[in-house]
Amino acid sequence: MAIPTDLDLDLEARRRVLDSWVAKRREIAALEAAASELLMQQIAIHDADVAASPHHRDAIYRSMIAEFSAAARIPRGSIEFAFTEAQTMQTTLPCVHEALAAGRVSIGHVREIVRAADVVGEAVRNKKVDPEVMKLYEAAVLVFAEHETAARTGAHAKQVAAALVGETVVERHRRAEGERCVTVRSVGDGLSLLTAVLPEWAAAAIVDRLAQMTRQVVQSRDHREPVLDPRTADESGDSLFIDDFALDDPAFDPYTATIAGDGTFAVDPEVEHVGADERTWDQVQADLFADMLLTADPSAAQGEGLDRIQARVQVTVAATTLIGADDRPAELDGHGPIDPEVARRIAGRSTGWSRLFLDASGMVTSTDTYTPTEAMRRFLRARDQHCRFPGCRMPVHRCDIDHNHDHARGGRTSIDNLSHFCRSHHVLKHPDVPDAHRWTAQQRQDGTITWFSPLGRAYPDRASRRVMFV
Numbered sequence: 377m378a379i380p381t382d383l384d385l386d387l388e389a390r391r392r393v394l395d396s397w398v399a400k401r402r403e404i405a406a407l408e409a410a411a412s413e414l415l416m417q418q419i420a421i422h423d424a425d426v427a428a429s430p431h432h433r434d435a436i437y438r439s440m441i442a443e444f445s446a447a448a449r450i451p452r453g454s455i456e457f458a459f460t461e462a463q464t465m466q467t468t469l470p471c472v473h474e475a476l477a478a479g480r481v482s483i484g485h486v487r488e489i490v491r492a493a494d495v496v497g498e499a500v501r502n503k504k505v506d507p508e509v510m511k512l513y514e515a516a517v518l519v520f521a522e523h524e525t526a527a528r529t530g531a532h533a534k535q536v537a538a539a540l541v542g543e544t545v546v547e548r549h550r551r552a553e554g555e556r557c558v559t560v561r562s563v564g565d566g567l568s569l570l571t572a573v574l575p576e577w578a579a580a581a582i583v584d585r586l587a588q589m590t591r592q593v594v595q596s597r598d599h600r601e602p603v604l605d606p607r608t609a610d611e612s613g614d615s616l617f618i619d620d621f622a623l624d625d626p627a628f629d630p631y632t633a634t635i636a637g638d639g640t641f642a643v644d645p646e647v648e649h650v651g652a653d654e655r656t657w658d659q660v661q662a663d664l665f666a667d668m669l670l671t672a673d674p675s676a677a678q679g680e681g682l683d684r685i686q687a688r689v690q691v692t693v694a695a696t697t698l699i700g701a702d703d704r705p706a707e708l709d710g711h712g713p714i715d716p717e718v719a720r721r722i723a724g725r726s727t728g729w730s731r732l733f734l735d736a737s738g739m740v741t742s743t744d745t746y747t748p749t750e751a752m753r754r755f756l757r758a759r760d761q762h763c764r765f766p767g768c769r770m771p772v773h774r775c776d777i778d779h780n781h782d783h784a785r786g787g788r789t790s791i792d793n794l795s796h797f798c799r800s801h802h803v804l805k806h807p808d809v810p811d812a813h814r815w816t817a818q819q820r821q822d823g824t825i826t827w828f829s830p831l832g833r834a835y836p837d838r839a840s841r842r843v844m845f846v
Contacts, residue, residue, distance in 0.1 A: 402479025408486075409477035415462035418444070425813070432810050435803070439813040439830055442804055446766045446827065446835040452800070457487070464490045468497065469514050475522065481529075485521045488530030492517070492537045499541040509540050566714050590661045597653040692758050693719040707761075748777060748789060756794055759839050763798035764817075764825045766835045770798035778802055780817045780825065792819055 418440065425436045445455045465473035465486065472489055475481045496513045499505045516536045521529040558572045572579070655663070693706035697716045706719030748756070756777060763770040775796035781787030782805075795817075797805075804815040816828045823839030 401482065405476050405479040405482050408483040409473060412458075412462035412465060412473065412476075415459050416466050419459065419463055429810050429812075432808075432813065435806070435809040436813045438800065438804055439809070439815065442765070442801065442815065443829050443831060443833070446829070447833065449767055451767060461486055461490050464493060464497075468510050469493065471514050471518055475518055480522045481518070482526060484526035485529050488526050489514075489517050489521060489533050492530065492533035495534075495537040495541055505541050513537060513540055586661050586664055589664050590657055593653075593660050593664070594657060691719050691722050692761075693723070698723055748794060752791060752794070753777065755791060756796060759823055760796040762796070763801055764795045764837050764839075765797060765801035765804075765827060766837045768798055768801060770800075772796045774798065776802050778805070778817075780819045782807070792821055792823075795819060795825055 422436060422440050426433050429436065441452055441455050441459075444450070445452045448455070450458075461483075465476070469489065472481070472486060476483065476486055493510070493513060496505070496510050500507050500510060513533075513536055517529065517533045520532045524532070553575050556573050556575065558570070561569045561571070563569050574582070691706055691708055691714070693716065694702075694704055696702050697704045697706060698720060700720070703716045706714050706716050708714045757772045760772050760775075762768065762772060763775050775798045777794055778797045779787045779789065780793050780795060783789065787793050797817075803809070805817060806814070813830050815830065817825055818828070819825045825837045825839075827835045827837070829835065
C-alpha cells in the first residue's frame with residue numbers, strides 16, 4: 377500500500393479547495409435564480425398596481441425601482457436590468473432560468489444571453505420572424521454557454537441572433553449607433569474609469585491617433601527642450617526673464633545660470649535643471665487623451681455655442697490645505713478624494729471660489745428669503761455633492777434644488793429644508809403621484825435626509841460635515 381507523499385497531500389488540498397469553490401459558484405447561481413423569481417413576484421404586484429392606476433404607470437415603476445435600489449444599496453440601472461433579466465427568463469427564456477437554477481450557467485452568462493435576445497425579441501414583436509425562433513435561439517446559445525465563458529457566450533449569442541432574424545451587419549451597426557454614450561465610474565485611489573461607447577470606426581480612429589501622438593512624444597522627448605513649470609513663467613507673455621527668478625530661493629537651486637553683461641542668461645548644460653519625461657507609454661497616452669478632450673474645440677457641425685462651454689468640476693478643500701499648511705485630501709464632489717496639490721491648482725485657475733462659514737453645529741444660519749440665495753446654493757452644492765437619494769451619484773449641477781417639505785404647504789426656504797435631487801428621484805415626491813406610490817423626504821439639522829417609501833421603510837442619506845470652500 378502506497379503512502380501518500382507531501383506532494384499528494386498538497387494536490388489533494390488544492391483539488392478540495394477548487395471543488396468547493398466550484399460548488400459554491402453553483403449555489404450562488406441557484407440563489408440568483410431564486411432572487412429572479414422574487415423579482416417576478418414583484419413584477420406581478422407592479423402590473424396589478426398599474427392596472428388599477430394606468431395613468432400613473434411611470435410613477436409606479438419609478439417608485440418600485442427606487443424601493444429595491446435603496447433596500448439593496450444597488451444602483452438604479454442595475455436594479456432595472458435585474459428586473460429585465462427576471463422577466464425575460466420567465467416569459468421567453470425558461471430553459472435559461474432552469475440552467476441558472478441548476479448552476480450550469482452563471483448570472484454573467486444570463487446577462488449576455490438576455491442582451492443578445494433583444495434582437496430576436498424585437499423581430500418577433502415586429503412579426504418579422506415566427507415566435508418559435510426564440511426557442512431556437514435559446515437552445516443554440518444555451519448549449520454553447522454551458523461549456524464556455526460569459527464573454528464568449530455573448531459574442532456567440534449575438535451571431536446566433538443575427539443569423540436567426542436575418543439582420544445584416546449594416547443594419548445591426550446602424551441600430552447600435554444609437555446606443556453611443558459616455559459614462560464615468562470611480563475605481564478608487566483618485567482614479568475613474570471613463571467609458572465611451574462609440575461607432576467602431578470612430579473608436580479605432582481615436583486609438584490610432586492617440587498611438588501616433590504617443591509615439592511622437594516618446595520618440596522626441598529626448599531631443600526637445602524641456603518645458604519649465606508654468607508657475608515660473610511670466611503670465612503676461614511666453615518668455616522667461618532673469619527677473620522671473622529669485623536666485624536665493626531654495627526652490628530654484630537646480631537652476632544654475634550664467635548671467636551675461638546684457639542681462640541675458642544661460643542655463644548650465646551640465647546641470648539637469650528640469651526633470652526628464654519618464655512617463656510610460658500608457659501614461660503619455662492617458663495625458664494626451666485628457667488634454668485633447670479638455671482643450672480642443674468641437675467641430676462646427678456640433679454648433680457654434682459649444683465653444684463657450686468649458687469643463688466643470690466642483691472641489692471641496694479645507695482652508696489650511698488650500699494655503700499649503702497641510703496636505704489633507706481634498707474632495708472632488710460626487711466622486712471622492714483627490715490630491716491636495718491638484719485642488720490647489722484648480723483653485724489657482726478658478727475665479728469662482730468663495731468661503732462658507734459654518735456655525736458650531738456645522739450648518740450655516742438659515743434665511744427667510746423666498747428663493748435660495750447664491751450663498752445658500754453654493755453651500756448646498758458643497759454639502760450635497762450629488763443627488764441625496766440613497767446610492768444615487770448624479771452630480772449636483774444636473775440636479776434640482778428641492779424643498780423637502782413642499783413650499784406650497786408651508787415649507788421654508790432654508791438650508792435644513794433644501795437639498796439636491798436628480799429629476800428621476802425628484803419626481804417620486806410629486807403631488808400628482810398616487811399616495812400608494814409617493815415617497816416623502818425629511819431633513820434633520822445635521823443635513824441627514826431620510827426618505828420614506830410607500831412601504832413605510834426609512835432610508836437615510838447622511839451628509840458629510842466639514843469646512844467647505846466652493
